[in-house]
Amino acid sequence: PSHCVNELLPVLSSPCYMGAMEDNKPWALISEVGGEQGYLEEVTDIMEQHFQLICYKDFIQNPKLHGPKIQAMFxxxxxxxxxxxxxxxxxxxVVANGGVGIDHLNVPYISSLGVKVTNTPGVVSNATADMALGLLLASARKIVEGHQIALDPKTTHLPENLMGVEVTGSTLGIIGMGHIGSKIAQRARGFDMKILYHNRNRRSVEDEQGVGASYCENMDDLLKESDFVMVALNLSPETTGLISHRELSLMKPTATLVNISRGLVVDQDALVKALQSGTIRAAALDVTHPEPLPRDHxxxxxxxxxxTPHLGTNTYTTTRRMVQRMVENALAAVKGQSIPNEVKLKWV
Known part of the structure; x- marks a missing residue:
């Protein structure tokens, strides 16, 4: 009917609308293209090959018209x-999530609707591990402070007292030895670090030997011995607030906490007190709660x-790989095929 065509015209002319009507591709809902919170234009071509895309702002103008067409949400x-x-x-x-963490998704509820949930493990590991080591090194060697001094127009001489701490030969404790934790351990070997790890389940001897890591069954032992404590696990009810007053008090006063997992894994009020009191030396965080923090936090x-503002996966290479995996998962779900990375409910 002509009125439907008229209602679709704003969508067809929108920069957020991708694909041609005659392509007969399944429809997918996305946030937006470009902007601070949208998809890079460089990666939407991957989606457009297989889906007709509609941005949220265009969808919400007429959800009754657009809603029945949409089979996938990225x-x-x-x-x-x-x-x-x-x-x-x-x-x-299908709800196709970008990244590993699915704490922002109510998987039981979505699944109860008969909708699949997917994520993109593996493809984010290298970029996130790179970021983890970058934060560790920057904090240890005061790279940001040095950068600010070097740029300061008032600087007339180089300070001799801007002292960092040694990374080579120090002890790194990794809490969470999944894909990302293992990649972090691989990189830490290059700095001749002693690597400890704590995980819900101990890794195989082959895995441990492959990255040169020793298992701590008790997380307290790891906290007491480590010069750098790296948090690299998923957020769950069990891990929320995992690092709080007691755990921070067990760390060395010369130790640094690095968090590249989720902000809620660390009790931020406890962290503030530990940093203010000298309970620990420093913290390097790519994640907080909320994001961004209130400006008076x-x-x-x-x-x-x-x-840093949650930059763990922010490289062009990793972003394209993530979007490619999202598309592969969504296509499989739409076609009723086996889904490469389906997030399944774990029944206790």
């Missing part, structure tokens, strides 16, 4: 897969804190 932080939005998508078959004013 989630990279946004759009949030909330019940009210899912109720507008009666044909939805005490973590932002501490000189022994290094913060």
């Amino acid at each position: 989630v990279w932080h946004r759009p949030l897969a909330e019940p009210w939005l899912l109720s507008l998508l009666p044909s939805l078959k 005490p973590l932002l004013g501490l000189p022994n804190v290094l913060l």
Whole structure:
């Protein structure tokens, strides 16, 4: 009917609309293209090869018209897969998440609707491990402080007292030895670090020997012995607040906490107190809760804190790989095929 064509015209002319009507591709909902929170234009071509894309802002203008067509939702932080939005998508078959963490998705609820949930493990490991070592090195060697001094127009001489701590030969404790934790351990070997790890399940002897890591069954032992404590695990009810007052008090006063997992794994109030009191030397964080922190949050004013805005996977190579995996997962779900990275409920 002509009125449907008229209603579709704003969408067809939108920069967020990708694909041609005659392509007969399945429809997918995405956040937006470009902008601070949208997909890079350089990667939307991967999606466009297999899906007709509609951005959230165009979808929400007429959800009754667009909703029944959408079979896939690509989630990279946004759009949030909330019940009210899912109720507008009666044909939805899959929520394809970018990244490993799915703590922002209510998997039991989504699954109860008959909708599959997928993520992208493996492809993010190298970039995240690189970031982890970058944070560790920058904090240990005061790279950011040095950069600021070097740029300061008031600088007339180089300071001799800007002292860091030695990385080579130090002890690294990794909490969470999954894909990313293993990659971090591989990189740490290059610095001749002694590597300890704590994991819910001990890795095989072959895995341990492959990265030169020793298992600590008790996390307390790892905290007491490590010069750098690296948090690299998924957020779950069991890991929320895992690092709090007691755990921080067990760490060396010369130790540094590095978190590249999720902000809620660390009790931020406890961390502030530990940093202010000298309980630990420093913290280097790529994740916080919320993100970004309120501009008056005490973590932002501490000189022994290094913060980056959740950059762990932010490379062009990894981003393209993530989007490619999201598309592969979504296509399999839409076609009713075996899904490479389906997130399945774990029944206790």
